[in-house]
Amino acid sequence: MAGNSQRRNRRTSNKKGATVGSGGQRRRGLEGRGPTPPAEARKKHKKNRIATAKAKQAATRRPAPRRGGAKGASEMVVGRNPVFEALRDGVPATTLYVQQYIDNDERVREALQLAGERGNINLMEAPRAELDRMTNGLNHQGLVLQVPPYEYAEPQDLTTFAYDNGEDPLIVALDGVTDPRNLGAIVRSTSAFGGHGVVVPERRAAGMTAGAWKSSAGTAARTPVSRVTNLTRALEAYKKEGLTIVGLAADGEHTVEELEQIGGPVVIVIGSEGKGLGRLVGETCDYRVRISMPGGAESLNAGVAAGIVLYEAARRRA
Incomplete structure (x- = not known):
């Protein structure tokens, strides 16, 4: 009725006005959520569970036991630059894990190209959460390279290798x-000067990790490394085969230049920079030699010292 239209707060229209303070919810609701992610990226989808399970299985898979060494665990190289450098330097690898939807920058493209060129490296996509688990939370930047355990030789293989070549x-x-980079550098010098291999102890010593491979500049592929449980016993076995054991020590009785035996069948023993040769290893040596240093330096880096002695041995053999 006409009189009722004058009542206070009476609604005279069926249309609702804009809600005060909505914050644009109606507008955002009309914008849409973009394209649907692929099935592998949706957490509760079956394909996502399958992809995650495959990545876990490949990460925990261990190669078959290798000749001459104890069973070892695979090593993980993480980060875009370390992975690229490992692939560039010929470090052996079985699988390259790439994070799903990774930013495809230059380093990622180069790493994928190097892995593809080798032809024997598996390429696998994995969710970020799985890469975090594999690397124990390290900053992997979306790239993880799985390096298999190194194939160590037997100590006798090194002498057999030499005799087979006359x-x-x-x-x-x-x-x-203990520094893998020193080990890699020594492997490189051994290869450069015609050596037949390197022997390292299992405990308290560097092994052939990805870092050692990189320092060897690819020579680890052709210069065998043997790992022994007891270095003293291994040296004694070499002595029985007729090899001379020459230990490098700052207080050696002879200089490298004057010891003629270094040009024959020989094992050159290099100690650590700090402690030098251990007592039992030093007592096993037939000779203890020193490097002449007119400049007065107290000691040399283990890799540098090995290179000097190997050069002298190669010179005498020539």
């Missing part, structure tokens, strides 16, 4: 060298 064995043994 040469006197030239072997380097390391006592207490």
Whole structure:
């Protein structure tokens, strides 16, 4: 009725006005949520569970036991630059894990290209959460390279390798060298000067990790490394085969230049920079030699010292 239209707060229209303070919810609700992610990226989808399970299975898979060494665990190289450098330097690898929807920058493209060129590296996509689990939360930047355990040789393989080539064995043994980069550098020098292999102890010593491979500049692929449980016993076995054991020590009775035996079948023993040769290893040596240093330096890096002695041995053999 006409009189009723004058009542206070009476609604005279069926249309609702804009809600005060809505914050644009109606407008955002009309914008849409973009394209639907693929099935592998949706957490509760069957394909996502399958992809995650495959990545876990590949990460925990262990290669078959290798000749001459104890069973070892695979090593993970993480991060865009480390992975690229490992692939560039020929570090052996079984699988390259790439994070799903990773930013495809130059380093990622180069790493994928190097892995593809090798032809024997598996490429696998994995969710970020799975890569975090595999690397124990390290900053992997979306790239993880799985490096298999190194195939260590038997100590006798090194002398057999030399005799098969009609040469006197030239072997380097390391006592207490814990830096993988030094080990890699020594493997490189051994290869450069015609050596037949390197012997390292299992405990308190560097092994052939990805870092050692990189330092060897690819020479680890052709210069065998043997790992022994007891270095002293291994040296004694070499002595029974007729090899001379020469230990490098700052207080050696002879200089490298004057010891003629270094040009024959020999094992050159290099100690750590700090402690030098261990007592039992030093007592096993037939000779203890020193490097002449007119400049007065107290010691040399283990890798540098090994290179000098190997050069002298190669010079005498020539």
